[in-house]
Amino acid sequence: MTNTYQPHSDNRFTFGLWTVGNTGRDPFGAPVRKALSPVEIVRLLAEVGAYGVNFHDDDLVPIDATPAARKKIIADFRKALSDTGLVVPMATTNLFGDPAFRDGAFTSNDPHVRAYALQKTMNAIDLGVSLGAGIYVFWGGREGTETDAGKNLLDAQKWMREAMNFLCGYVRDQKYALKFALEAKPNEPRGDIFLPTTGAMLAFIETLDHPEMVGVNPEVAHEHMAGLNFTHAVAQAWDAGKLFHIDLNDQSFGRYDQDLRFGSHNLKSAFFLVKFLEDVGYTGSRHFDAHAYRTADEDDVKAFAAGCMRTYLILKEKAAQFWEDAEIQGLLAEIVADDGAMDRFKGKYSPAKSKALKAEAFDRGALGRRGLPYERLDQLVVELLMGVR
Ligand code: DIG
Ligand code: MN
Numbered sequence: 498m499t500n501t502y503q504p505h506s507d508n509r510f511t512f513g514l515w516t517v518g519n520t521g522r523d524p525f526g527a528p529v530r531k532a533l534s535p536v537e538i539v540r541l542l543a544e545v546g547a548y549g550v551n552f553h554d555d556d557l558v559p560i561d562a563t564p565a566a567r568k569k570i571i572a573d574f575r576k577a578l579s580d581t582g583l584v585v586p587m588a589t590t591n592l593f594g595d596p597a598f599r600d601g602a603f604t605s606n607d608p609h610v611r612a613y614a615l616q617k618t619m620n621a622i623d624l625g626v627s628l629g630a631g632i633y634v635f636w637g638g639r640e641g642t643e644t645d646a647g648k649n650l651l652d653a654q655k656w657m658r659e660a661m662n663f664l665c666g667y668v669r670d671q672k673y674a675l676k677f678a679l680e681a682k683p684n685e686p687r688g689d690i691f692l693p694t695t696g697a698m699l700a701f702i703e704t705l706d707h708p709e710m711v712g713v714n715p716e717v718a719h720e721h722m723a724g725l726n727f728t729h730a731v732a733q734a735w736d737a738g739k740l741f742h743i744d745l746n747d748q749s750f751g752r753y754d755q756d757l758r759f760g761s762h763n764l765k766s767a768f769f770l771v772k773f774l775e776d777v778g779y780t781g782s783r784h785f786d787a788h789a790y791r792t793a794d795e796d797d798v799k800a801f802a803a804g805c806m807r808t809y810l811i812l813k814e815k816a817a818q819f820w821e822d823a824e825i826q827g828l829l830a831e832i833v834a835d836d837g838a839m840d841r842f843k844g845k846y847s848p849a850k851s852k853a854l855k856a857e858a859f860d861r862g863a864l865g866r867r868g869l870p871y872e873r874l875d876q877l878v879v880e881l882l883m884g885v886r
């Protein structure tokens with residue numbers, strides 16, 4: 498591999514402990530790789546050139562760790578961060594693994610579980626902030642149903658809202674410089690997960706007491722599972738000022754959550770995503786919430802992590818070439834040409850505008866006869882990506 502696409506801390510590439518630490522277990526098979534300690538994972542990520550590492554509370558400190566073990570784990574983790582220079586931009590809570598959350602955490606029908614989920618999250622927020630996290634992700638993997646017979650759907654929305662409002666109150670009370678990022682997924686492990694898409698999350702955020710504290714953490718695989726265009730979801734989040742974090746990976750449409758290496762399945766959509774993020778100047782983490790194939794050994798896990806970052810950097814260079822390509826830019830200029838004749842109708846409504854517009858004569862036939870060179874443009878993009886431009 499050439500050295501041109503070496504990751505740098507400025508790229509803000511991050512990985513969760515659970516990503517390169519994935520042991521290859523799946524619903525049909527036992528682990529195939531040894532479990533790595535948080536310290537070993539930090540060292541692996543430093544070796545491949547990552548900027549930061551993220552964690553669920555339980556990834557770092559096992560849920561049943563003794564206070565002494567907890568203290569040592571955190572001290573060792575801090576030392577590994579200091580030795581390697583890696584930082585912790587994001588933290589999150591595991592509210593999906595323990596049997597207590599079998600019917601959800603914030604939306605469990607059991608008020609004891611809902612209260613325990615708040616307690617666990619407050620403690621995990623304290624841990625994340627103590628290690629430097631500025632973004633806190635909520636992925637409600639168990640917030641959903643297999644049958645709608647047993648859960649009042651309005652109660653579920655109310656409980657989710659109460660939980661987010663309570664935790665925003667906690668962060669404000671603690672004076673933490675922390676923002677929340679809500680991560681959508683349409684299903685798995687629940688039959689249907691509440692708030693299934695980034696769009697649904699954006700609507701939900703507006704119902705909160707402090708919407709300014711809360712944004713989204715869109716994930717490629719999760720929007721693809723719902724059959725949606727991921728970059729369109731990201732653009733809507735960006736337009737709303739709510740793209741606080743992003744989970745990068747890849748995914749076949751309409752399939753179980755594959756969390757594939759970034760760009761490994763839908764290179765063209767990965768290109769348009771990278772182009773969007775770079776065009777708008779997104780400065781948040783590029784978090785690879787992905788894992789290596791079950792067939793990978795530890796060296797192939799490192800290749801997986803390096804590949805995520807390398808593909809992003811190559812696509813970033815392709816995006817720059819897109820804007821430098823005279824033929825592409827010529828077609829774009831043709832497509833967006835504007836003679837200014839309609840300027841008088843643009844922008845905010847006015848009675849004068851509506852009166853003038855209703856009186857305007859349009860040649861509908863001529864409007865319909867104008868074709869657009871999207872085939873030529875897209876072929877140029879495909880050839881750019883194939884390396885022949
Ligand atoms: C899964 O896509 C979720 C969990 O791994 C985690 O809560 C979140 C953080 O990126 N993504
Ligand atoms: Mn996923």
Ligand code: MN
Nearest residue numbers: 680716744786
């Ligand atoms: Mn994710």
